[in-house]
Each structure stands twice: as structure tokens, then as C-alpha cells.
Amino acid sequence: MRQLLYLLLIGFCITISSCRDDFEFETSNGGLQFSKDTVYLDTVFSNIGSSTYTLKVYNRSNKDISIPSIKLGQGQNSKYRLMVDGIPGKEFNNVELLAKDSMFVFIETTIDYSEYANNSATFLYTDNIQFSSTTGTQQVELVTLVQDAYFLYPQRDDEGQYENVPYNDTLNVYGFNLNRAEHDNELHWNNTKPYVVYGYATVPRGETLTVDPGARVHFHADSGLMVRPGAKLVVNGGQSATDALENEVIFEGDRLEPDFADIPGQWGAILLMSSEDNTINHLTLKNANIGIYARSVDDIAVPKLSITNSQIYYCSNFGLLACGANIKGENLVANNAGQAAVALIKGGTYDFKYSTFANYFNSYDQVPLLINNYQIIGNTRYPGNVNANFDNCIMYGSGNIGISMEQFDFSQIGNYPFHIRYNNSLIKFIDYSNQFRSNKLYPASGNDATLVEYTAGCKLATSSTLNKPAFKDTRTNKLQLITADNGTGPEGTADGSVITLFTTDITGTTRNSSNPDMGAYESVPEED
CATH class of the missing domain: 2.160.20 (Pectate Lyase C-like)
Incomplete structure (x- = not known):
């Protein structure tokens, strides 16, 4: 028993001594890899926040590294927002990344269309995330399509209360009456x-x-x-x-x-x-x-x-x-x-x-x-x-x-x-x-x-x-x-004598005048 306790004690000491309590980080030399070369933030409306998008950054090397800076190309003027290691911002310094490890960069944006107004109802807003190193800078591009829109919403009164409209005699709902004088005629x-x-x-x-x-x-x-x-x-x-x-x-x-x-x-x-x-x-x-x-x-x-x-x-x-x-x-x-x-x-x-x-x-x-x-x-x-x-x-x-x-x-x-x-x-x-x-x-x-x-x-x-x-x-x-091979489905079995508003189906395809198909679609041959 005494020998067993002695062996356990030795093993425990070895385990403690083998755990690293400090890391030596080398400055990144630019060998980072990314889950995407370009992050496309899908179409957003003016002044409406986007979803949160994710970029994964990999350190494939055997060395613990420190990235001197991670920042947006447009700096503090950028319309994008980042979160690195749980910290929000637009520029981050000396970001540490362990060997064979990875980290997430979260990306969001809110863009005011009026600041970039032109003759188009949409425009592309772009920027990039820059990862500096001893050998230069690596970049991941950011692209967002911004769309202008008419925004219709309840107004507030002088007391800060929003408009509401009656649903029935006893219930009002959050809403507003459409007005001809607003937004180029809301009706x-x-x-x-x-x-x-x-x-x-x-x-x-x-x-x-x-x-x-x-x-x-x-x-x-x-x-x-x-x-x-x-x-x-x-x-x-x-x-x-x-x-x-x-x-x-x-x-x-x-x-x-x-x-x-x-x-x-x-x-x-x-x-x-x-x-x-x-x-x-x-x-x-x-x-x-x-x-x-x-x-x-x-x-x-x-x-x-x-x-x-x-x-x-x-x-x-x-x-x-x-x-x-x-x-x-x-x-x-x-x-x-x-x-x-x-x-x-x-x-x-x-x-x-x-x-x-x-x-x-x-x-x-x-x-x-x-x-x-x-x-x-x-x-x-x-x-x-x-x-x-x-x-x-x-x-x-x-x-x-x-x-x-x-x-x-x-x-x-x-x-x-x-x-x-x-x-x-x-x-x-x-x-x-x-x-x-x-x-x-x-x-x-x-x-x-x-x-x-x-x-x-x-x-x-x-x-x-x-x-x-x-x-x-x-x-x-x-x-x-799709036309059935066995002829047992709804194809060609509708009642052609039924008076209809339209002689075409929902796609504009002309119905068979004598043996149309049931349903909203006239069948089409299956493509090879």
C-alpha cells in the first residue's frame, strides 16, 4: 500500500510539473489561414443591423504566436463591427493564438444608405480585416449589399406612446393607418x-x-x-x-x-x-x-x-x-x-x-x-x-x-x-x-x-x-x-369542362383543353 501511495505521489508531481503555466509567444510571421477569403454579409436594409457572421482564424504552426494587430481597413470609420476573444471593437493589438489552435472573429454591420446615396436603390459596401505580421499584412475581404427601402412604422406622440389601431371592439394592436401623404403615397x-x-x-x-x-x-x-x-x-x-x-x-x-x-x-x-x-x-x-x-x-x-x-x-x-x-x-x-x-x-x-x-x-x-x-x-x-x-x-x-x-x-x-x-x-x-x-x-x-x-x-x-x-x-x-410513367397520378385526369378564369396554369403554361392536369401546374416532361 505504501509503495502504491508513493507511485501516485510521483505521478501527481510529474503531472503538475508538466503543465505549462506560461507561454512564450513569437510575433506572427504571416502564416495564418482563414475559413473564408471573403465574408459576404447578405443584403441588409438601410440602418437595419445585420446578422452576426463568423470568420475562423487558424494557426497551423507549432509555435504560439502573437498577432501584432487585427483591424478594419477603414479603422474607426468602418461600418463593420468586430468581436475578437469576446471583446468588441474595430482594432485589436497583440492578439495571442496558441500553436495548432484557432479563434473566432465575429462580424456585424449597420449602414445608413443616405450616407452613400446615388442613383441606384442598392450599393455594395466593402472593407477588409487586416492581420499584421513581421512579413506584411494578410487580408480578409468584407462585402455587403445595402438596399434602400420605404420604412413604414407607427409614430410616437408627445408622451412617447406609439400609435395603435383597433383590431376589434376590445383590442388594439401596435400599428398605424396608411396615409396618402406619406412615403410617396402609402396606399x-x-x-x-x-x-x-x-x-x-x-x-x-x-x-x-x-x-x-x-x-x-x-x-x-x-x-x-x-x-x-x-x-x-x-x-x-x-x-x-x-x-x-x-x-x-x-x-x-x-x-x-x-x-x-x-x-x-x-x-x-x-x-x-x-x-x-x-x-x-x-x-x-x-x-x-x-x-x-x-x-x-x-x-x-x-x-x-x-x-x-x-x-x-x-x-x-x-x-x-x-x-x-x-x-x-x-x-x-x-x-x-x-x-x-x-x-x-x-x-x-x-x-x-x-x-x-x-x-x-x-x-x-x-x-x-x-x-x-x-x-x-x-x-x-x-x-x-x-x-x-x-x-x-x-x-x-x-x-x-x-x-x-x-x-x-x-x-x-x-x-x-x-x-x-x-x-x-x-x-x-x-x-x-x-x-x-x-x-x-x-x-x-x-x-x-x-x-x-x-x-x-x-x-x-x-x-x-x-x-x-x-x-x-x-x-x-x-x-x-412531372409526367408520371404509370399514368396513375393527377396528370391528364382533370375535368376539362370546368369553367375556368384562366386557360394557363400558375406558370403561364397552356393547359390541355381536353385533358388538363389536376392542381395548379400543368405537367412537364421530366428532364434527363
């Missing part, structure tokens, strides 16, 4: 430069918000657009010839970095409360909590909307949520929503043609289409009449069920008609456990024509392969149909 959104919205931009009663082709609108967190009763929304997007969507109107969040392109829930919603002739054409909407929320706030106005050639993606709750509304849609695509791509609650009147409702959101209980005849507020369930028609549509997603329907029995308090019709539509319906066999809303029971009608032209995808649509790439919302 006419053009395509000369983007709009960045803070709070809820509100179209007041009696006014119309018109959105031009090619307009870009970016909503900050918890912000959105509200169309009050008696107001009107007219989105005049157009067909684009390139992937840049140059004529499409785009509503999205205000984080422009590619990593945020498919992140849901970055802003609020379009709140549509108006029974006027609201129209949306060629709109791409993404990254909201609820893309479009059509509901009455005065129990008088029935929200009304005609939406065509439009796409709604990456919403944390619903793409389109309608509550007792009146909506017509054609060439409409919705995908990737936390609960339902399209939800029609508390009844309403709906007519959708040639539309693709998909849902590949990473959630076990999401569905492409949800319909019911009620809304729950507090502990009370409020009824509504259901009259919904779907011609040549697709309801398909990563879950087993493409449609979720519920009819609550309100017969004790009144007669509330419930009628849904699916005509020549493709519906995913995999009922392995027979949970819908006794539910007369679903085709498994042979259906009840007084409630839900499935025409003979409907196709049911009752397995993971049967009648599966050949979408191009569901992960990136490319829901174009």
Missing part, C-alpha cells in the same frame, strides 16, 4: 424600392391599398397588414419570365439572409376583414404565422377575396385561414404550414379550381386542407354554414390524410347546412387503422351526398404509392408535376 406600394413594415399597416375604411407588379414587402416580427371593414386590397402581381420573379409581388419577413428563407413565423399575417372586392393575383407570401387570415370583426362584413396565381409557404400555423368567409381561388398553391396549408372554419362559401394544397411541414398532425362548421371562442362554439367546392384540385402531403373535416351537430339551435363537393380532385386518404370507416364525411364510408360529394373523377391516394403525384421537389415547394 400605393410600387416597385421602385422595397417596403419594410413595423407593426400592422392598416388600410382604413373607404380606402384601397394597391400593390404594383414587382413590389417587395418585408414585415418585421409581429407585424403585418390589416384590411379593415369597408377597405379594399388589390394586389396586381404579374407573370414573371425568370426565376427572379420580377413581376411577382412578394410578402415575406425582413431577414434577408438565405438561412431565413424557409423559416416559418417571422411575421404576423394579412388580416382581411373587408367584404369589398378584394383581389390578389401573382402573390408569393411566406414566413408568416398565418399567411392570410380572413375573418369578420364586426359580425356584419363577410370577408371576401378572389385569389389567383398565388403561392403561400412556410407559415407556422396556417397558410390561408378563413373564418366564415367568401373566397374564390384558382391556380393557388399552399404548402408547409404547421397546422393546415388551407383551413376553412366556421363555414363560409368557397370555390377553388386548379389548386394544389400540399403540406410537408415537419409536424405529425398537419394537413393540407381543414374544414369545419364552427369556431371556438373562449368556451363557446359558434356555428356557420358550409358550402365548399373543389374542382380539379390536389390535397396531398407527408401525412396520411389530405383532408380533415368536422361537422359539429348544431341541430338543437338551428339549421346549418353543410355541403362539400370534390370534383375530379386527387385526395390523399390512407386509413390503415380504419378510424374513418364510420365517419360519413369521408370516402371510406361510401360517403353521404347530402354532406360531402366525391364525383366519379376523384382519385384517392390510399397508399404511399397509389395515385401519388409526381411533384418536382416538395422540400423546396416545387410542386410542378
Whole structure:
């Protein structure tokens, strides 16, 4: 035992003596390596801070080194900000880096467009990070695209209180009324430069918000657009010839970095409360909590909307949520929503043609289409009449069920008609456990024509392969149909007799006049 203790003591002493308690640093001779030669800080709006970007600096040598200075090329005048070893600044001296070790340099920027204004709505701002040594200077370039924008936001009063606008009789929200006298007419959104919205931009009663082709609108967190009763929304997007969507109107969040392109829930919603002739054409909407929320706030106005050639993606709750509304849609695509791509609650009147409702959101209980005849507020369930028609549509997603329907029995308090019709539509319906066999809303029971009608032209995808649509790439919302080899999908099986507003699909491709495809896209041959 005594010998064992003696050996442990010797080992402990050797361990202590072998630990370095000081380092001899040599001045760097310029042999640093970097994770990037150029750091591209993605597009930022004027006076809006960027995300934090990372540069990794490596000392591959066997020597502990001291870097005489790390600094921005423009010095203290630079619009970039650095953080080295946890210390913020623009210049750092005698930065130590151990042998075979690395360190992080964090980079941010905020740039005022007006300081560099020219005839362009965008410009490149550049600088570099300089690492000095005994042999010279190594540089890493910094590049940022800065974009000018119209900034729309609530004003403060003399007491420092921000504007707010009524949502209903009891609730106000952070927002403001759009004003013709401000920002070259806030009720006419053009395509000369983007709009960045803070709070809820509100179209007041009696006014119309018109959105031009090619307009870009970016909503900050918890912000959105509200169309009050008696107001009107007219989105005049157009067909684009390139992937840049140059004529499409785009509503999205205000984080422009590619990593945020498919992140849901970055802003609020379009709140549509108006029974006027609201129209949306060629709109791409993404990254909201609820893309479009059509509901009455005065129990008088029935929200009304005609939406065509439009796409709604990456919403944390619903793409389109309608509550007792009146909506017509054609060439409409919705995908990737936390609960339902399209939800029609508390009844309403709906007519959708040639539309693709998909849902590949990473959630076990999401569905492409949800319909019911009620809304729950507090502990009370409020009824509504259901009259919904779907011609040549697709309801398909990563879950087993493409449609979720519920009819609550309100017969004790009144007669509330419930009628849904699916005509020549493709519906995913995999009922392995027979949970819908006794539910007369679903085709498994042979259906009840007084409630839900499935025409003979409907196709049911009752397995993971049967009648599966050949979408191009569901992960990136490319829901174009590629012609299927087995002919069992939705290609060429739509009802050509259905009267349509457009003879072309959402991309402008001419539909087959006698045997068109179901959904918003006419199929194209698969490329080799």
C-alpha cells in the first residue's frame, strides 16, 4: 500500500510539473489561414443591423504566436463591427493564438444608405480585416449589399406612446393607418424600392391599398397588414419570365439572409376583414404565422377575396385561414404550414379550381386542407354554414390524410347546412387503422351526398404509392408535376369542362383543353 501511495505521489508531481503555466509567444510571421477569403454579409436594409457572421482564424504552426494587430481597413470609420476573444471593437493589438489552435472573429454591420446615396436603390459596401505580421499584412475581404427601402412604422406622440389601431371592439394592436401623404403615397406600394413594415399597416375604411407588379414587402416580427371593414386590397402581381420573379409581388419577413428563407413565423399575417372586392393575383407570401387570415370583426362584413396565381409557404400555423368567409381561388398553391396549408372554419362559401394544397411541414398532425362548421371562442362554439367546392384540385402531403373535416351537430339551435363537393380532385386518404370507416364525411364510408360529394373523377391516394403525384421537389415547394410513367397520378385526369378564369396554369403554361392536369401546374416532361 505504501509503495502504491508513493507511485501516485510521483505521478501527481510529474503531472503538475508538466503543465505549462506560461507561454512564450513569437510575433506572427504571416502564416495564418482563414475559413473564408471573403465574408459576404447578405443584403441588409438601410440602418437595419445585420446578422452576426463568423470568420475562423487558424494557426497551423507549432509555435504560439502573437498577432501584432487585427483591424478594419477603414479603422474607426468602418461600418463593420468586430468581436475578437469576446471583446468588441474595430482594432485589436497583440492578439495571442496558441500553436495548432484557432479563434473566432465575429462580424456585424449597420449602414445608413443616405450616407452613400446615388442613383441606384442598392450599393455594395466593402472593407477588409487586416492581420499584421513581421512579413506584411494578410487580408480578409468584407462585402455587403445595402438596399434602400420605404420604412413604414407607427409614430410616437408627445408622451412617447406609439400609435395603435383597433383590431376589434376590445383590442388594439401596435400599428398605424396608411396615409396618402406619406412615403410617396402609402396606399400605393410600387416597385421602385422595397417596403419594410413595423407593426400592422392598416388600410382604413373607404380606402384601397394597391400593390404594383414587382413590389417587395418585408414585415418585421409581429407585424403585418390589416384590411379593415369597408377597405379594399388589390394586389396586381404579374407573370414573371425568370426565376427572379420580377413581376411577382412578394410578402415575406425582413431577414434577408438565405438561412431565413424557409423559416416559418417571422411575421404576423394579412388580416382581411373587408367584404369589398378584394383581389390578389401573382402573390408569393411566406414566413408568416398565418399567411392570410380572413375573418369578420364586426359580425356584419363577410370577408371576401378572389385569389389567383398565388403561392403561400412556410407559415407556422396556417397558410390561408378563413373564418366564415367568401373566397374564390384558382391556380393557388399552399404548402408547409404547421397546422393546415388551407383551413376553412366556421363555414363560409368557397370555390377553388386548379389548386394544389400540399403540406410537408415537419409536424405529425398537419394537413393540407381543414374544414369545419364552427369556431371556438373562449368556451363557446359558434356555428356557420358550409358550402365548399373543389374542382380539379390536389390535397396531398407527408401525412396520411389530405383532408380533415368536422361537422359539429348544431341541430338543437338551428339549421346549418353543410355541403362539400370534390370534383375530379386527387385526395390523399390512407386509413390503415380504419378510424374513418364510420365517419360519413369521408370516402371510406361510401360517403353521404347530402354532406360531402366525391364525383366519379376523384382519385384517392390510399397508399404511399397509389395515385401519388409526381411533384418536382416538395422540400423546396416545387410542386410542378412531372409526367408520371404509370399514368396513375393527377396528370391528364382533370375535368376539362370546368369553367375556368384562366386557360394557363400558375406558370403561364397552356393547359390541355381536353385533358388538363389536376392542381395548379400543368405537367412537364421530366428532364434527363
